[in-house]
Amino acid sequence: MALLKEIIQWCDQTLKSHEFKDYAPNGLQIEGQSEVKKILCAVTASQDAIDAAIAQQADLLLVHHGYFWKGEAYPITGMRGKRIKALIKNDISLVGYHLPLDSHPVLGNNAAIAEILALEKIEALDPSERNPIGNIGYLKNPMTPEDFKHYLTEKLGFETIHLNAEKSNIQKIGFCTGAAQDFITKAADMGCDAFISGEVSERTFYEAKELDVHYFACGHHATERYGVQRLAKAISEQFNIEYSYFELNNPI
Incomplete structure (x- = not known):
């Protein structure tokens, strides 16, 4: 078990996320429970990935493609509203790293x-x-x-x-x-x-x-299915918590 805030702090420092000008916020995007026992990682925070996180009783969903991209509409409605509602209802944190996870010389x-x-x-x-x-x-x-x-x-x-x-x-x-x-x-x-x-x-x-x-x-x-797995494994080793990877093969 590890504290969410400690995981985010470690990831931010490791990936140097503050040094990037990105298209979406890096780090914690939706806050769930304060303690993390299990992480599910996926390339994209799709409904399938969220459903898998719920089914596996994960506390944190770690992705490369999260939410709140530049140019997106502000209202949390429709498909995105359903996704966010499911995360909040199940107290699951959404953590996303985009360009920092492309760039990292070891985990990227x-x-x-x-x-x-x-x-x-x-x-x-x-x-x-x-x-x-x-x-x-x-x-x-x-x-x-x-x-x-x-x-x-x-x-x-x-x-x-x-x-x-x-x-x-x-x-x-x-x-x-x-x-x-x-x-x-x-x-x-x-x-x-x-x-x-x-x-x-x-x-x-x-x-x-x-x-x-x-x-x-x-x-x-x-x-881009490798970075999240490398980062999740590094978090697991750093904090001694469980992780798994969800694969939904996107043909694009």
Whole structure:
């Protein structure tokens, strides 16, 4: 058992959440009971994840995609109202970390992708950032674009979408999980052969071709299911409390 406020304080300090300008509040978003015995983590605070937290009698739902995003309507009604009502009724805290959990060099989504893909010599995609959101890594041995596509599909469990460029081999790779397709321009500026993210836009097809950077869309959910698990495990080890992961495979 651990105090909620101690968990939040530890997470905020570990992830340096105060150093990020984000699209949603990081940390405690909905306050439940003050003591935490069990954590359920999930990529997104969907109704399914909330129902799983209730069923498993979790005290805290830890997510990457929480609530109160910039541009959202203020009234707590409809689908979001139902979700929040269920959390409050069951005294479950909602804790979300977005960009800080992408960026963290050990617990983050990008760190996990680098490890899964066995990328070496990790560096910042944008050297001007204090806490880099995207990264660059290198394959030990170059791959053809087609071989690299198959490699990504196998390693990440997602049918990778490949937008072709002219380069015949891939070794220097930019990457940023989620919806970072527009970072392909940064990858081009840094001389990358390819760029990996989760989603893809119509414009990305032309950018990959004209910038000569192979683009690989590996799934928003598929690229971001690792950070919350790493963070939940770290919390569990720090405070000696139970955690589990809820997976609802989102094909996007």
